[in-house]
Amino acid sequence: xxxxxxxxxxxxxxxxxxxxxxxxxxxxxxxxxxxxxxxxxxxxxxxxxxxxxxxxxxxxxxxxxxxxxxxxxxxxxxxxxxxxxxxxxxxxxxxxxxxxxxxxxxxxxxxxxxxxxxxxxxxxxxxxxxxxxxxxxxxxxxxxxxxxxxxxxxxxxxxxxxxxxxxxxxxxxxxxxxxxxxxxxxxxxxxxxxxxxxxxxxxxxxxxxxxxxxxxxxxxxxxxxxxxxxxxxxxxxxxxxxxxxxxxxxxxxxxxxxxxxxxxxxxxxxxxxxxxxxxxxxxxxxxxxxxxxxxxxxxxxxxxxxxxxxxxxxxxxxxxxxxxxxxxxxx
Amino acid sequence: xxxxxxxxxxxxxxxxxxxxxxxxxxxxxxxxxxxxxxxxxxxxxxxxxxxxxxxxxxxxxxxxxxxxxxxxxxxxxxxxxxxxxxxxxxxxxxxxxxxxxxxxxxxxxxxxxxxxxxxxxxxxxxxxxxxxxxxxxxxxxxxxxxxxxxxxxxxxxxxxxxxxxxxxxxxxxxxxxxxxxxxxxxxxxxxxxxxxxxxxxxxxxxxxxxxxxxxxxxxxxxxxxxxxxxxxxxxxxxxxxxxxxxxxxxxxxxxxxxxxxxxxxxxxxxxxxxxxxxxxxxxxxxxxxxxxxxxxxxxxxxxxxxxxxxxxxxxxxxxxxxxxxxxxxxxxxxxxxx
Numbered sequence: 001x002x003x004x005x006x007x008x009x010x011x012x013x014x015x016x017x018x019x020x021x022x023x024x025x026x027x028x029x030x031x032x033x034x035x036x037x038x039x040x041x042x043x044x045x046x047x048x049x050x051x052x053x054x055x056x057x058x059x060x061x062x063x064x065x066x067x068x069x070x071x072x073x074x075x076x077x078x079x080x081x082x083x084x085x086x087x088x089x090x091x092x093x094x095x096x097x098x099x100x101x102x103x104x105x106x107x108x109x110x111x112x113x114x115x116x117x118x119x120x121x122x123x124x125x126x127x128x129x130x131x132x133x134x135x136x137x138x139x140x141x142x143x144x145x146x147x148x149x150x151x152x153x154x155x156x157x158x159x160x161x162x163x164x165x166x167x168x169x170x171x172x173x174x175x176x177x178x179x180x181x182x183x184x185x186x187x188x189x190x191x192x193x194x195x196x197x198x199x200x201x202x203x204x205x206x207x208x209x210x211x212x213x214x215x216x217x218x219x220x221x222x223x224x225x226x227x228x229x230x231x232x233x234x235x236x237x238x239x240x241x242x243x244x245x246x247x248x249x250x251x252x253x254x255x256x257x258x259x260x261x262x263x264x265x266x267x268x269x270x271x272x273x274x275x276x277x278x279x280x281x282x283x284x285x286x287x288x289x290x291x292x293x294x295x296x297x298x299x300x301x302x303x304x305x306x307x308x309x310x311x312x313x314x315x316x317x318x319x320x321x322x323x324x325x326x327x328x329x330x331x
Numbered sequence: 332x333x334x335x336x337x338x339x340x341x342x343x344x345x346x347x348x349x350x351x352x353x354x355x356x357x358x359x360x361x362x363x364x365x366x367x368x369x370x371x372x373x374x375x376x377x378x379x380x381x382x383x384x385x386x387x388x389x390x391x392x393x394x395x396x397x398x399x400x401x402x403x404x405x406x407x408x409x410x411x412x413x414x415x416x417x418x419x420x421x422x423x424x425x426x427x428x429x430x431x432x433x434x435x436x437x438x439x440x441x442x443x444x445x446x447x448x449x450x451x452x453x454x455x456x457x458x459x460x461x462x463x464x465x466x467x468x469x470x471x472x473x474x475x476x477x478x479x480x481x482x483x484x485x486x487x488x489x490x491x492x493x494x495x496x497x498x499x500x501x502x503x504x505x506x507x508x509x510x511x512x513x514x515x516x517x518x519x520x521x522x523x524x525x526x527x528x529x530x531x532x533x534x535x536x537x538x539x540x541x542x543x544x545x546x547x548x549x550x551x552x553x554x555x556x557x558x559x560x561x562x563x564x565x566x567x568x569x570x571x572x573x574x575x576x577x578x579x580x581x582x583x584x585x586x587x588x589x590x591x592x593x594x595x596x597x598x599x600x601x602x603x604x605x606x607x608x609x610x611x612x613x614x615x616x617x618x619x620x621x622x623x624x625x626x627x628x629x630x631x632x633x634x635x636x637x638x639x640x641x642x643x644x645x646x647x648x649x650x651x652x653x654x655x656x657x658x659x660x661x662x663x664x665x666x667x668x669x
Contacts, residue, residue: 077473
């Protein structure tokens, strides 16, 4: 997969490279959001883009998420490819009408005559001590809506390849980045590549249990798999990479092979991504399963501020390890 | 991106007489009459249970759509509302494709998937009617940003009713339109009723003060006088095309029918007397017809003859829509994604 040209770059650098390359390739691509230009966002993900492309294509907005999201929808319908920056994933609730009632439905309501090729980049993830309104993982909300696609990259390599595909896609795509991952490094080829939306990636092969992890929970699943290996349990880690389109075949095939599955996602557990994926596996691999499919999402509480409480709300390698050993009958 | 080449004015394509006077005022009457008669037919289809869903009639407000759209080019954009048939027709929409859409047919503007409240017409720059009040204000402003970024001189018109003044989105996008000098014209059709509530009960202060707070020039005009609407819209369009930024037009008008076709018992929110006053004294078609005759631009007989011509168009449209098939069941899952 990697060539001699592969370098180690951070998740944030991978995002920045994807944006810069797509903006060089296609003059209709532009960035719009709060403090995206000179500031490069509070996470500094976009540093340097305004210098290269000018503030006419890296557009700073007022603090008006519904307004600039709606403006992006109109621009997308008329020949542009906006990339909307929503600083914290919690703020997507402000954009709901524009995303759910407008962007997601315009192609269908117009009988296919209009397209809305836009990307909404935003964040997810807790444990940053940011409390209940800056810590949620709300990707399930958009995953629920026909007409939207939802991307959850878990490595710098995936982030770059998936973002380029998202920008080239003719549909509205929500792209969730784990804000704890921006400084994580990983190998990324120097040459141009894309990763198609809707193709899962086996992050680690195994035979005894399938750990389905998304976004921030992929590293948690991999760390749990290391510990499980020490206990003689071989865990396979599957990263769907997109919740829509969802690579059902890869999920079902892995569960058929291992006969057990745990789904780990940082969104709230109830009515969430874990429920959907667990149900896909239960329906598709029922006769191959030796145990019920487990769901491990964020605890169903508003994310608390105190570190002593916040860390309890998110699955950890330890909690996944314990659940997996129990599921494999090895308490 | 290249500048679009289709910039023929609507006037060139819909001339009423074949002559080319400076402003074809007779054509303005024809366009208003077309909307009036289209909506009368919709009322008929709906009350005879031939049309499914909801119908929000534009009757009474025709001068606004026609006066504004006559000031636009074919490649200019509009966004419309749940009360949107008039905007679509005024922007050059096809009667056949509209009726087909209203009846949920495959041949309709949206292949039967949008219906009355979502008609869109890409060929004519109609970015779509919207069933979320104020929901299209972002789209219209975004189309203006797009035109500015692509360096075309297209303008974008955002039609909305005074009910949308309660929606925050409008104020967010007016703020950005003003900061960025976007070529967008906000057209507030004040028909005085937010559904079943008089706007004075829902709207603090003056309407015009809202855009002015953002530094957007605003005018209040008589929405029943098509020439006044056209003159104001032309000023706004010219300014926007020159890159001087957004404009806000408030047109006071009146919907003769209820909020939707079934809203017949209206006495609890407005009087019969008030309705009669508007219909008899301030009807946009009558006012314009009288002016045309007084100015010697048309004869009463000629204006009456237009009815026959439009009746033929409309019955052909209804006939087409009735005969043409419903979408195949396989269509239900198509066009969710591009």
